Amino acid sequence: xxxxxxxxxxxxxxxxxxxxxxxxxxxVAVFDNYWTQRQGDALKQTIASYDPNPLNVTDHLNYHVAxxxxxxxxxxxxxxxxxxxxxxxxxxxxxxxNPIDKCxxxxxxxxxxxxxxxxxxxxxxxxxxxxxxxxxxVVNDSSDDDLxxxxxxxxxxxxxxxGPLWIIFANSMVIKLQQELMITSNKTIDGRxxxxxxxxxxxxxxxxxxNVIINNIYVKHIIPGNxxxxxxxxxxxxxxxxxxxxxxxxxxxxxxxxxxxxxTRCTDGMIxxxxxxxxxxxxxxxxxxxxxxxxxxAKDEHVIDKNMQITVAFNHFGKRLEQRMPRCxxxxxxxxxxxxxxxxxxxxxxxxxxTIISQGNRFIxxxxxxxKEVTKRExxxxxxxxxxxxxxxxxxxxxxxxxxxxxxxxxxxxxxxxPVPSKFAxxxxxxxxxxxxxxxxxxxxxxxxxxxxxxxxIIIIFIRIHYISSCPMCFLPLILNQNRxxxxxxxxxxx
Numbered sequence: 001x002x003x004x005x006x007x008x009x010x011x012x013x014x015x016x017x018x019x020x021x022x023x024x025x026x027x028v029a030v031f032d033n034y035w036t037q038r039q040g041d042a043l044k045q046t047i048a049s050y051d052p053n054p055l056n057v058t059d060h061l062n063y064h065v066a067x068x069x070x071x072x073x074x075x076x077x078x079x080x081x082x083x084x085x086x087x088x089x090x091x092x093x094x095x096x097x098n099p100i101d102k103c104x105x106x107x108x109x110x111x112x113x114x115x116x117x118x119x120x121x122x123x124x125x126x127x128x129x130x131x132x133x134x135x136x137x138v139v140n141d142s143s144d145d146d147l148x149x150x151x152x153x154x155x156x157x158x159x160x161x162x163g164p165l166w167i168i169f170a171n172s173m174v175i176k177l178q179q180e181l182m183i184t185s186n187k188t189i190d191g192r193x194x195x196x197x198x199x200x201x202x203x204x205x206x207x208x209x210x211n212v213i214i215n216n217i218y219v220k221h222i223i224p225g226n227x228x229x230x231x232x233x234x235x236x237x238x239x240x241x242x243x244x245x246x247x248x249x250x251x252x253x254x255x256x257x258x259x260x261x262x263x264t265r266c267t268d269g270m271i272x273x274x275x276x277x278x279x280x281x282x283x284x285x286x287x288x289x290x291x292x293x294x295x296x297x298a299k300d301e302h303v304i305d306k307n308m309q310i311t312v313a314f315n316h317f318g319k320r321l322e323q324r325m326p327r328c329x330x331x332x333x334x335x336x337x338x339x340x341x342x343x344x345x346x347x348x349x350x351x352x353x354x355t356i357i358s359q360g361n362r363f364i365x366x367x368x369x370x371x372k373e374v375t376k377r378e379x380x381x382x383x384x385x386x387x388x389x390x391x392x393x394x395x396x397x398x399x400x401x402x403x404x405x406x407x408x409x410x411x412x413x414x415x416x417x418x419p420v421p422s423k424f425a426x427x428x429x430x431x432x433x434x435x436x437x438x439x440x441x442x443x444x445x446x447x448x449x450x451x452x453x454x455x456x457x458i459i460i461i462f463i464r465i466h467y468i469s470s471c472p473m474c475f476l477p478l479i480l481n482q483n484r485x486x487x488x489x490x491x492x493x494x495x
Contacts, residue, residue, distance in 0.1 A: 026207065026251050026275065027180070027205075027207075027227070027240050027241050027242070027243055028207075028238060028239075028240065028241070029227065029238070029239035029240055029241045030238065030239045032238070034233075034236045034238070035208070035238065038207075038208040038209075039208050039252065041208065042208035042209070042210070042252040042253070042254070042276060043252070043276060043304075045210045045254045045255075046252065046254055046276040046277075046278055046304070046307055047307070048254075049127075049210075049254040049255060049278050049279035049309075050278060050279075050307045050309065051124065051279075051309060054124070054309060054332050054334070054355075057123060057124055057126065057309070057311070057334070058334050058336070058357060058359070060122065060126070061099075061122045061123050061311065061313065061334070061336060062336070062359070062360075062427065062428045062429070064099040064122055065098060065099055065336075065337065065360075065428065065429050065437070066429060067099065068096070068097065068098055068099035068102045069097065069429055069433065069436075069437075071102070072095050072096075072097055072102075072436075096440075097436045097437050097439065097440075098284070098313075098314045098337070098437045098438075099120075099122060100120050100121065100122060100259065100283055100284060100313075100314065101284065101440060103116070103117075103119065103120035104116050104117050104120050110192075111192075111193060114136070114166060114168065114190060114192070115132045115166060115188075117188070117190065117192075117213070117215065118130055118132040118188070118213065121213075121257045121259070121281055121283075122281065122283075122311070122313070123281035123283070123311025123313055123334065124278070124279050124280060124281055124309040124310055124311045124334065125255060125256055125257040125279055125280050125281030125311060126281065127255055127279065128211055128212070128213055128255040128256060128257040128279070128281070129186075129211060129213075130164075130166065130186065130187060130188030130211060130212060130213030130257070131164040131165040131166040131167065131186055131187050131188040131213070132164070132166065132188070133164045133186070134163055134164030134165045134166060134186065135165065135166070136165075136166045136167075136168060137158045137161070137165045137166065137167045137168070138153075138168055138169070138170050139153060139154065139155050139158055139167060139168070139169045139170065139173075140153045140169075140170040140171075141153040141154045142154075142155075142173035142174060142175050144156055144175060144176060144177050144178050144201070145178070147178060147179055147228070147229065147230045147231060148229055148230070148231055148237050149231070150231060155167070155175055155181065155189075156177075156181060156231070158187075159181060159182070159183040159184060159187055159189070160182060160183075160184060160231050160232065160233055160234055161184065161234050162184060162233060162234040162235065163186070164186035164187070164211075165186070165187055165188070166188045166190060167187060167188060167189050167190060168190050168191075168192075168193070168194075169191060169193070169194040169196050170194075171194055172194045172195040172196065173194070173195075173196060173197070174197040174199060175196070175197065175198050175199075175201070176199065176200050176201035177198060177201035177202040177203070177225075178201060178202065178225070179202050179225040179226070179227065179228060179230050179240065179243070180202050180203065180204075180205040180225050180230060180240060180243045180249075181198075181202070181203070181204045181205060182205055182207065182230060182231065182232035182233075183204060183205065183206050183209060183212055184209060184232075184233050184234075185209040185210045185211050185212065186210075186211045186212075187211075187212050187213070188212075188213040188214075188215070189212075189213070189214045189215065189217065190213070190215050190216065191215060191216035191217040191443065192215065192216045192444065195218070195443070196216070196217045196218065196443075197217070197218045197220060198217060198218065198219045198220070198222075199218065199219070199220040199221050199222075200220070200221045200223070201222070201223065202222065202223060202224070202225035202243060202245075203219065203222040203243070203245070203246050203247045203248060203249060203266065204219070204247070204248045204249070205243070205246075205249045205251070206248070206249065206250045206251065206253040206256060207232075207249075207251040207252060207253065208251065208252045208253070209252075209253050209254075210253070210254045210255050211254075211255045211256075212253065212255070212256050212257075213256075213257045213259070214248065214256075214257070214258045214259070214261060215257075215258075215259045215260055215261075216259070216260045216261070216443050216444055217261055217262075217443060218261075218262045218263075218264075218443050219247040219248065219261060219262070219263045219264075219266070219270075220262075220263070220264045220265060221264065221265050221266075222245055222246070222247045222265070222266040222267060223245055223267050224242055224243050224244060224245040224267055224268075225240070225242065225243040226242055227239070227240040227241045227242045227243065228240060244267070244268040244269075244272075245266060245267025245268040246266060246267075246268045246269045246270070246271070246272050247263050247266040247269070247270045247271060248261075248263075248270070248271045248272075249269075249272050250271070250272065250273040250274065250277040250280065251274055251275050251277065252275045252276040252277060253273070253277045253280075254276075254277065254278055254279045254280075255279045255280075256273075256277070256279070256280045256281075257280075257281045257283070258271065258280075258281070258282045258283070258285065259281075259282075259283045259284050259285065260283075260284045260285060260440075260441075260442065260443055260444060261285040261286075261442070261443060262285065262286045262442040262443040263285065263286070263287050263288075263290070264287075264288050264289045264290070265289045265290060266290060268292070269292055269293070269294065269295045269324070270287055270290055270292075270293050270294060271293070271294045272294070272295045272296075272298070273294075273295070273296050273297075273308065273310060274295070274296075274297060274298040274302065274305070275298065275302060275304060275305070276304045276305065276307065276308075277296075277305075277308060277310075278307050278308045278309050278310070278331075279309060280309070280310040280311070281310070281311040281313065282294075282310070282311070282312050282313070282315065283311070283312075283313045283314050283315065284313075284314045284315065284438075284440065284441050284442075285315045285316075285441060285442060286315070286316045286318060286441045286442030286443075287315070287316070287317050287318060287321060287325075288318040288319045288320060288321065289319065289320045289321075290320070290321055290322070291321075291322040291323065292322070292323060292324045292327070293317065293321055293323070293324045293325045293326065294312075294324055294325060294326035294327065295324060295326065295327055296308060296310055296326050296327065296328045296329065296331060296333060296350075296354075297328060297329025297330050297331060297350075297352070297354070298329070299329070300329065300351070300352050302329070302330075303330070305329055305330040305331050306330045306331065307331070308330055308331030308332070308333075309331060309332045309333075310326075310331065310332075310333050310334070311333075311334045311336070312326060312333065312334070312335045312336070312338060313334075313335075313336045313337055313338065314337055314338065314437050314438050314441065315338045315339070315438065315441055316338070316339045316341065316438045316441035316442065317338065317339065317340045317341065317342065317343070317347070318341055318342055319341075319342050320342065321342050321343055321344070322343065322344040322345050323343065323344070323345040323346050323347075323349065323376075324349065325340065325343065325347045325348060326348065326350075327348075327349045327350050327378075328348075328349070328350035328354035328356060329350060329351060329352040329354060330352050330353065330354055331354050331355070332354070332355040332357070333354060333355065333356050333357070334357050334359070335348060335356065335357065335358045335359070335361060336357075336358075336359045336360055336361070336428055337359070337360045337361060337428065337429060337431075337433070337434055337437045337438070338361045338362075338434065338438065339361070339362050339434045339435065339438045339441070340361060340362060340363045340364060340374070341362075341364050342364070342366065343366060343371065344366060344368070344371060345371055345376070346371065346373060346374065346375065346376035347363060347374045347375070348374055348375055348376075349375060349376035349377065349378055350376075350377070350378065351377060351378045351379050351380050353385075353387075353388050354388070355388075355389045355390075355407075356375075356389070356390045356391070357389075357391050357393075358374075358390075358391065358392045358393070358395055358403060359392075359393045359394055359395070359427075359428035360393070360394040360395065360396075360428040360429050360430050360431050360433070360434065361395045361396070361431050361434060362395070362396045362398070362431040362432070362434040362435070363395060363396070363397050363398065363401040363403070363431070364398045364399050364401065365397075365398065365399040365400045365401035365402075366399075367399075369400075372399075372400040372401055372402060373401075373402055373403075373404060374397075374401055374402065374403045374404075375390060375403055375404045385406055386406050386407075387406065387407055388406050388407050389406070389407030389408065390403075390404070390405055390406045390407060391405055391407065392405055393427065393428060394427060394428050394429070394430040394431060395431045396430060396431025396432050396434065397431075
């Protein structure tokens, strides 16, 4: 049966090998007909999601960054105003510096138009729509007591439904997951308007699924799960083995967008994407206090990951991080406009000839003279890695940081037909602008102080936004419906 749907030219052998390798079961204790079907569907989706012209995707992202930055600059008269997160006085114009945020955060009625978010993703995950085609599901119960028959209103109940759902939260909450949270296809986890912590329990798993958005949550202090019977869809319960302790684990997952997530201290990786995961964008997130941050491709024999394409954009790699931001095997990785303020060993590394395009990042090297190099090629001699295509363009290096390039510029893409008009096919914004582009990285949280206004039947809120990025705390006037419990960022600028 496997070979029947794998007649796709040069990739047939790659996927056939992947199916035959026994370790693809990855925490599935009983690989029954249900999981066999899920795996087959996922492999077909990996083939369908692979973009043969990745240069189109990177140019498309850089083009939209340029539009966002140019629009921001046009609303300001001075550099001082550009750096601040505020509306231009008297203009009513919202200033969001990167194109993903500009797409939704300046809408004063964004809460009534939550699904607009699905139109904002860029990069290799640009076709991700999550639960846009489904109803809104409100999580109002933070418990996770029943893994087989989760209680309606809980996050586990929401993510195991079979149809598309846009999942939001009635109020701020801390969710301690007892075992892996098995997320099904066509879901959006939208934490905007509340402080949602997944912490001191097990992490999130996307295994053999397609089309998932995870937005504006905290993932902290994640530990391994012991496994057992766990519901993994509306109609199926499966036996799981012990999990690794990843914050967010992508296993054969496609069309995934992770945005505005704050992550701290996971037992294993923070975000791992392995075994055929592709068409992924990780953006606007903040990472601290961890050893091995991101792993893209788990083993040298997993040749399926030659199809891996991932965008890492507008993130802040912060304090007390050691390595793997990311660490790549195979695939094409676009690392663009991120802020690397801390690492102890290296920032970007890998083996098995991955293509790594680093554009417009800021790299601040640690004091350790032995750790100034941004890059690390592992388990490979210079004779072999000198042909790998690792390119740096427009990066900003501080405190002695340096990037060792290899290969040939643009050797990773055959002169494709570019969907962006040639006059707009411009270069990435430089690393000197990263501070502005990433200033709101991480989950957007708030604390409300409310004053009731009877005349307009609204609550006027002055909230203090605690941005996980290095943005200072600030006060914002926000408007909140009288009948809602959670405050929402209907205006996203701060003074």
